[in-house]
Amino acid sequence: MGNAMLLLLPLLSLAMSSRSLALNQDFCVGDLARGETPAGYPCKPEATVTTEDFCYRGLATTGPTVNPFNIALSSAFFTRFPGVNGLGISAARVDFSPGGIVPLHSHPSGTELIYVVEGTLSAGFISSTSNKVYTSTLRKGDLMVFPQGLLHFQINDSGGGGDGNNATAAMALSFYSSSNPGLQIMDLALFANNLPTDVLSKVTVLDDLEIRKLKSLFRGTG
Numbered sequence: 001m002g003n004a005m006l007l008l009l010p011l012l013s014l015a016m017s018s019r020s021l022a023l024n025q026d027f028c029v030g031d032l033a034r035g036e037t038p039a040g041y042p043c044k045p046e047a048t049v050t051t052e053d054f055c056y057r058g059l060a061t062t063g064p065t066v067n068p069f070n071i072a073l074s075s076a077f078f079t080r081f082p083g084v085n086g087l088g089i090s091a092a093r094v095d096f097s098p099g100g101i102v103p104l105h106s107h108p109s110g111t112e113l114i115y116v117v118e119g120t121l122s123a124g125f126i127s128s129t130s131n132k133v134y135t136s137t138l139r140k141g142d143l144m145v146f147p148q149g150l151l152h153f154q155i156n157d158s159g160g161g162g163d164g165n166n167a168t169a170a171m172a173l174s175f176y177s178s179s180n181p182g183l184q185i186m187d188l189a190l191f192a193n194n195l196p197t198d199v200l201s202k203v204t205v206l207d208d209l210e211i212r213k214l215k216s217l218f219r220g221t222g
Contacts, residue, residue, distance in 0.1 A: 030085030056081040070100035078179040096156035098167030110181030119170025125152035192218040
């Protein structure tokens with residue numbers, strides 16, 4: 001029995017620690033002025049919390065353009081919408097010009113659920129175990145889920161005819177299982193940094209000329 005208890009003690013300790021970190025109040029509106037911590041923002045005093053802390057209107061209009069991807073992005077993460085702080089949920093809006101893309105990227109801290117509001121998108125993700133690709137054509141009203149941490153993408157490939165007259169825009173809303181899901185875009189991670197070209201050539205199997213071209217596009221150095 002003594003040896004069994006010694007084995008169980010670390011598990012019990014972990015369980016108690018997890019319980020102590022659980023949400024034990026109705027909400028924790030982020031006090032952005034006090035700075036971010038590893039667990040999110042400290043809570044505003046409840047006496048200063050208002051209804052407006054739980055409302056966000058930043059997704060009603062098109063957000064800033066993200067070049068060179070031909071999209072516009074608006075986010076409702078906890079840094080912009082303090083009411084979701086600590087609640088494990090957030091959202092974003094993406095407006096796609098014809099040909100617009102959300103390139104391969106991942107969210108280290110949250111699963112994404114995308115809902116197509118207008119237009120048609122090609123979307124997919126890559127599994128980490130077998131590198132199998134799961135893709136689908138999403139139309140208005142469709143949903144697709146991208147599991148946490150996996151590389152995924154969306155493309156508005158409604159190119160229309162040769163004159164572009166039939167090209168259409170698209171818009172989608174994304175919802176995340178975290179108030180701060182994080183974001184790493186593969187193109188930027190590779191080519192918007194100062195990693196030397198010769199090193200990148202070795203780890204990506206791309207030639208120097210192509211790497212220099214991509215570093216110039218994404219303002220990388222090295």
